[in-house]
Amino acid sequence: MDFGFYLPTKILFGRGKISEVGLHAKELGRRALIVTGKSSAKKTGNLEKLVRSLGENGIEWILFDKVKYNPFTTDIDEGGAFAKENKVDLVIGLGGGTAMDTAKGIAFAALNDGPMADYMEGKSGEKALPIILIPTTAGTGSEANNIAVMTNPYTMAKKGFRNPSIFARVSIVDPELMDSMPPKITASTGIDAFFHALESYISLRSNPLTESISLKAMELISESIKKAIYEPDKESRDKMALASTMAGISLGQAGVCALHAMEHPLSSYFNAHHGEGLAPLAEAFLNFVKPYVFEKLAKVAEVMKIDTANLSKEQAAEKTIDAIVGMIKDLGLPESISTFGVKKEDIQKLASNVKDYMAHNLSATPGNLTFEDILKIYEESM
Amino acid sequence: MDFGFYLPTKILFGRGKISEVGLHAKELGRRALIVTGKSSAKKTGNLEKLVRSLGENGIEWILFDKVKYNPFTTDIDEGGAFAKENKVDLVIGLGGGTAMDTAKGIAFAALNDGPMADYMEGKSGEKALPIILIPTTAGTGSEANNIAVMTNPYTMAKKGFRNPSIFARVSIVDPELMDSMPPKITASTGIDAFFHALESYISLRSNPLTESISLKAMELISESIKKAIYEPDKESRDKMALASTMAGISLGQAGVCALHAMEHPLSSYFNAHHGEGLAPLAEAFLNFVKPYVFEKLAKVAEVMKIDTANLSKEQAAEKTIDAIVGMIKDLGLPESISTFGVKKEDIQKLASNVKDYMAHNLSATPGNLTFEDILKIYEESM
Numbered sequence: 133m134d135f136g137f138y139l140p141t142k143i144l145f146g147r148g149k150i151s152e153v154g155l156h157a158k159e160l161g162r163r164a165l166i167v168t169g170k171s172s173a174k175k176t177g178n179l180e181k182l183v184r185s186l187g188e189n190g191i192e193w194i195l196f197d198k199v200k201y202n203p204f205t206t207d208i209d210e211g212g213a214f215a216k217e218n219k220v221d222l223v224i225g226l227g228g229g230t231a232m233d234t235a236k237g238i239a240f241a242a243l244n245d246g247p248m249a250d251y252m253e254g255k256s257g258e259k260a261l262p263i264i265l266i267p268t269t270a271g272t273g274s275e276a277n278n279i280a281v282m283t284n285p286y287t288m289a290k291k292g293f294r295n296p297s298i299f300a301r302v303s304i305v306d307p308e309l310m311d312s313m314p315p316k317i318t319a320s321t322g323i324d325a326f327f328h329a330l331e332s333y334i335s336l337r338s339n340p341l342t343e344s345i346s347l348k349a350m351e352l353i354s355e356s357i358k359k360a361i362y363e364p365d366k367e368s369r370d371k372m373a374l375a376s377t378m379a380g381i382s383l384g385q386a387g388v389c390a391l392h393a394m395e396h397p398l399s400s401y402f403n404a405h406h407g408e409g410l411a412p413l414a415e416a417f418l419n420f421v422k423p424y425v426f427e428k429l430a431k432v433a434e435v436m437k438i439d440t441a442n443l444s445k446e447q448a449a450e451k452t453i454d455a456i457v458g459m460i461k462d463l464g465l466p467e468s469i470s471t472f473g474v475k476k477e478d479i480q481k482l483a484s485n486v487k488d489y490m491a492h493n494l495s496a497t498p499g500n501l502t503f504e505d506i507l508k509i510y511e512e513s514m
Numbered sequence: 515m516d517f518g519f520y521l522p523t524k525i526l527f528g529r530g531k532i533s534e535v536g537l538h539a540k541e542l543g544r545r546a547l548i549v550t551g552k553s554s555a556k557k558t559g560n561l562e563k564l565v566r567s568l569g570e571n572g573i574e575w576i577l578f579d580k581v582k583y584n585p586f587t588t589d590i591d592e593g594g595a596f597a598k599e600n601k602v603d604l605v606i607g608l609g610g611g612t613a614m615d616t617a618k619g620i621a622f623a624a625l626n627d628g629p630m631a632d633y634m635e636g637k638s639g640e641k642a643l644p645i646i647l648i649p650t651t652a653g654t655g656s657e658a659n660n661i662a663v664m665t666n667p668y669t670m671a672k673k674g675f676r677n678p679s680i681f682a683r684v685s686i687v688d689p690e691l692m693d694s695m696p697p698k699i700t701a702s703t704g705i706d707a708f709f710h711a712l713e714s715y716i717s718l719r720s721n722p723l724t725e726s727i728s729l730k731a732m733e734l735i736s737e738s739i740k741k742a743i744y745e746p747d748k749e750s751r752d753k754m755a756l757a758s759t760m761a762g763i764s765l766g767q768a769g770v771c772a773l774h775a776m777e778h779p780l781s782s783y784f785n786a787h788h789g790e791g792l793a794p795l796a797e798a799f800l801n802f803v804k805p806y807v808f809e810k811l812a813k814v815a816e817v818m819k820i821d822t823a824n825l826s827k828e829q830a831a832e833k834t835i836d837a838i839v840g841m842i843k844d845l846g847l848p849e850s851i852s853t854f855g856v857k858k859e860d861i862q863k864l865a866s867n868v869k870d871y872m873a874h875n876l877s878a879t880p881g882n883l884t885f886e887d888i889l890k891i892y893e894e895s896m
Contacts, residue, residue, distance in 0.1 A: 133527065133528060133752050133756065134527065134528030134529070134531075135527050135528065136524065136525065136526050136527070137524075137525040137527070138523075138524040138525065139521060139522075140521075140522040141520075142518065142519075142520040143518065143519040143520065144518050145515065145516065145517050145518070145519070145721070146515060146516030146517065147516070149516075339527070339756075340730055340734065340756055340760070341727065341730070341756070341759075341760055341763075343730070344726045344727055344729065344730035344760075345723065345726055345727070347726065348722055348723070348725070348726035352722065370515050374515065374721075374722055374723070377723075378722070378723055378726075381723075
């Protein structure tokens, strides 16, 4: 056993916590760039809550609302230039994973010269503006790690940029901000959180500390995701919010596996919503890893409250896979990658993209999967 | 649900990791004060490993080896003055909880004027020298939180000083350094870690994130503590080391309860070893909280692998208490507080000390315990 654990973010969890953001912001800067999407934070009133608290604490702010789903590194460059021009000293990301990851990228780009794409390819940089993150979906967990996912438009590599400087200083996880999430987004972001927890749990880089967090996240999601979608109440929203943050911690420490790796080109080439892209790949992926991690999958059965009395661990693992596939169906998520327009002839290109750009996640995947295994999982997910 | 989670320490876990300490130290300073006990770190060779790595990385060092068990705030003042005189810019604590807590206190005292006792009583101070902690026992978990336990000699209040500045920047948890721990210390520190996990689990300040960590810590301890004492091998040492750090995280975030509170005056007045002091109080304490937390205690039965088939949760909770009492017996820990010289007539004084100085821990304890409850727990522990 040999691992590191590092999470310097102050996480504040609770309904109404957004009203405290200004207090924390004034410890970090005087002029904030708010990074958010074009409309939803405005419609829901979440942006108003944020700027009210900033105003009460004398923080100036300026809005960057050009966040795009599946952002390109060039979008980040643009945001970084905007941050420099406007002389902000703090970046606040408000929204789902895209808004938070864009905020992280901009905070980094503002203090490091040259295109973001170079840093994605390994150019070193150590500084970023201080960051505050405020999730409004329960899915990405970006508030609890130092990863910002973006796509290099020159290579179409969608991957996570990792840097110690882009941990949020403060993350405010206020489930009230998620109350207005529509069912479709609750489902697609919720399943993303579930797979962060599951993949970090079976990751070859996991350890008992991250495993305990991952398991609890799966327990919370499996007991509350349906309710949060179909009859949302405070309890189900709270549990989903917490589970997403917990899964984000584990993901940051232990990494995710081939399932996430294989979704990325569905997003970069077919603009699939990340959570929706994960769903149809899950069954074939889980069947691939099952022989290597059946004991862990049997443990997942326990937290999902699946009856496994008198079953062997192998059989319990199968029940877990069945339950996950059933959950995807129940939530109305896509069951085939052809939903996104993927055709059989595209699979080679998708698999090459995974092989070329997602080596880090592949190496965390139990079972040493080969290029042929990747092709097969895509084929089985058609 | 409303909570904060903050742990800015970089935790590095693994056998042989101490050889990397110099690399981290040189990011933080040039001249280190090593805080350790008079003899054990020297005898075991652990001090030599530390100074070798510092030397390889060009870090000067100076030794403060006057660490006393159950340190007074005045001992910390002395260490702080020594740190100032010697112009160190980094403090490294090597040893058990006492050495690490003394190191934390000294790092704080070096940058804040006036006696430490004043800060214990609420005087504010925000700065400390950067700290590296290296545990050589598996018990206190001090490497994973911002608490330093010390005793005010004027009031005999033994309590935890908490300050954000005394989180270690880096903690190196290297189970190899614990291989030489004698059985008695393995037992008394191990049971301390177990109760950090248990008390933080039932604490009124717990949350699902800390609970998941606490439960896993109890699981690891219950499956490895006997082995680590009677036939230590790498696996049992590794598990105890990890569990202790995990319990230290939960303790820092969720706090401990009345059991810890009631042990403290046994240490300050009777110089009991902290872990040994906890043992005889456990049964009466657990019987007191049982009605309020029987569901949680039933969950502890699961991780302790206690057979609870066909039992109600109340009955399972009783089984958990029996198992813990049995574990204390098996480990050869004291079963009565009279072991430390406590007489019936001392109990009033002990209980008053708890009431006067441990309000924070009492308020985290389920069941609103009264002064009479405290007296009764001490009496039942004679």
